Amino acid sequence: MMKKKVISLALTFSLLFSSTALAAPAPELIGTSAIAVDLNTKEIIYAKNIDEKRQPASITKLMTALLLAENKKPEDNLTYPQGAKTQPDYSYGLNVHPVQAGETFSGANAMDILLLYSGNDIAYMIAENLGGNVENFSKLMNEKAKALNMTNTNFVTPNGLDDNTNDHYTSAYDLTLLGEAVYNNPWVKATIAKKTSEVKSSNGPIAVIENRNKLLGINGNIGGKTGYTTKSGRCLFTIYERNGRTIATVVLNSEYNFPADTKVFEDMEKLVEYSFTADKQVYLEKGKELQSITLKYKSIPFIGPTRTIKVPVTLHKDINLYDTGLTPELNYNIDDVSPWKLSADKPVGKVDVKIRNYSESYELFPNISKMQIIKDNALYYILALLALIIIVSSIIIIRVKFKRKKRRKKSLFR
Known part of the structure; x- marks a missing residue:
């Protein structure tokens, strides 16, 4: 009986220590590129093809939002251009309430529609108001990307639509650099944290829009941006705060299981749980x-x-x-x-x-x-010491002989 107890205890301790010694395995994700970065320490916690070029879809709008925040104020008005009316779903003027060219939106409303509803037409509106046209605005986007050291990035459109181009791309790692800039911008950071917002154009009624980030407010998620095109697959950028840590996460080219649309969010939850519990290895x-x-x-x-x-x-x-x-x-x-x-x-x-x-x-x-x-140098020191002894001894002998010779001379002249 005693022997069985000893064996049982031994097995218990063995299992206990073996489970604590083994690191949690990295998650298997559908997304072909993914990353998690601690924004406080800059440590990369998880990496999967982080430098491969991918289409970011509507995550692009984080750059558009950052430029809006750096060049306009929430109370400034932006004019809705004719070109915005040609932008596809999801667009505010197409899917929420019709907007005529020449109407205006406040900077605050434009920012909310851009990031919560992901309005393609509003991104186009911001581009024309800030850059004069989309081409000039894309130059501003790429200049900002260069300033953020986003070396695998090239922006062509302000909303991430990529049907007509293969030159609109970024990488998972580059998006964390953009995400850090977003986190450090009070206006953009506050916007992605909103679950809903009441917005309107200058001539339109008030409309309530909802954030497309299904994880917002869950387990420390303080904001993010979704994205999808046929080329990009389902994409998601998020920022989490827990226990004094801030982690930015990206999943690109995940599955879009329409209409449930759960796969990319499941990917993200796996990535986040791993990131907050992962242990460093020696x-x-x-x-x-x-x-x-x-x-x-x-x-x-x-x-x-x-x-x-x-x-x-x-x-x-x-x-x-x-x-x-x-x-x-x-x-x-x-x-x-x-x-x-x-x-x-x-x-x-x-x-x-x-x-x-x-x-x-x-x-x-x-x-x-x-x-x-x-x-x-022991041998060298011994030889040096012997040499020194010989030299000193020789000097002493010579001096003794010299003194004796001197005494003899004195004795002869007495």
């Missing part, structure tokens, strides 16, 4: 030799011959990173240190670990101390 262990540095020194300070010594450097703490498949850059910065001052407890430089916008420095310590120099 990338480089403390105590492991990273590289060797070569230092010059004189065997006897100031006067001895110059020699070199290879000094292995190591870490005093682990480097832990999220398991994303991305290879970090390691940049070594070694101080100008004297080998005679080497100590296992004194750092000799740093290694900077960098993955995209994330960077952290770790101190490097020598694996040897100045005692190693003494050991390496």
Whole structure:
């Protein structure tokens, strides 16, 4: 009976420790590109084809919104142009209430319709009001993308419609850079957090529009933007806040299971749950030799011959990173240190670990101390000591002989 209890306890502890030691597996997503980034630390938590070019569909409107926020005020009026009337579903003038060319929308209403209802005509209206025409506005979009370091991005349309072009694209990683700019813009950030809004044109009635982000307000979702075209598949960008952390997430080219439209949101929920619970893995262990540095020194300070010594450097703490498949850059910065001052407890430089916008420095310590120099030169020091003894002894003998000779001369002249 006692033996069975012992075995049972052993199995319990074994299962307990094995379950805590194993990291949660990364989620399997339908979306062909996806990413999760901690906006506070800039760490990429999950990565799947994050640099591959994809059509972003209506997530494009986040860039349009950002430019609107940077160039207009909520109380400014924007004129509805004739070209806006030709934009397809979903358009405010086509699907909510007819709008005539020349009517106006306040900046606040335009922003709400753009991001909550995803109005294609309103994106076109913003483009003409800010850029004069869509072509000029696309230049503004791409200039802003360049300023945000979105290197795999090219915008052609203000609303993400891509039927007539293959040159409208971005990447999952680039969208997190845009998402961070959105998060830092109070007007856009407040807008994507709205569930509903009352809007109207200058001559139209009040209409209530709803946010298309089905996850808004659930489990920390503070906003996002949906998207879909035939080329892009179902897309979703979101921002989550939980337990003092802020994580931006993107899923591109997921499945659009119309009319239920659940797949991309299920993808996102899997990605988010993983991102908030994922543990970092040991990338480089403390105590492991990273590289060797070569230092010059004189065997006897100031006067001895110059020699070199290879000094292995190591870490005093682990480097832990999220398991994303991305290879970090390691940049070594070694101080100008004297080998005679080497100590296992004194750092000799740093290694900077960098993955995209994330960077952290770790101190490097020598694996040897100045005692190693003494050991390496022990034979030299013994020979030098013997030589010194011989020289000193010779000097003493010569002086003794000289004194004796001097005394003899004195005795002869007495």
